[in-house]
Amino acid sequence: MTADKSPVHHDTLPEPTNLRDTLERAGIEHLDVDEERIVVIYQQAILMVTATDGQVTATQELDVELWEAAPRSTAPDSEAVLTSFTDELMAATSTPQ
Helix, strand or coil, X not given: CCCCCCCEEEEEEEEXXXXXXXXXXXXXXXXXXXXXXXXXXXXXXXXXXXXXXXXXXXXXXXXXXXXXXXXXXXXXXXXXXXXXXXXXXXXXXXXXX
């Protein structure tokens, strides 16, 4: 990791959410880091998702940071990847369990 400033999205979910379960339902690859963070592989990009108000098993506030863009990415900017991920995560949280 470098000292470069990576793009970060600050998001609020409609209700406290288990991010692990939500990512599983959405079919999005992820790895647990600790109780507050999950590494996500989304469209071949690497994202760090951090629960800012608790743990990943019950959070409503989160930060999504682009750690590494997809190799050979043709995306015009990294904001598009973060926005797409956030949209997909929001859609998955509203999916009935």
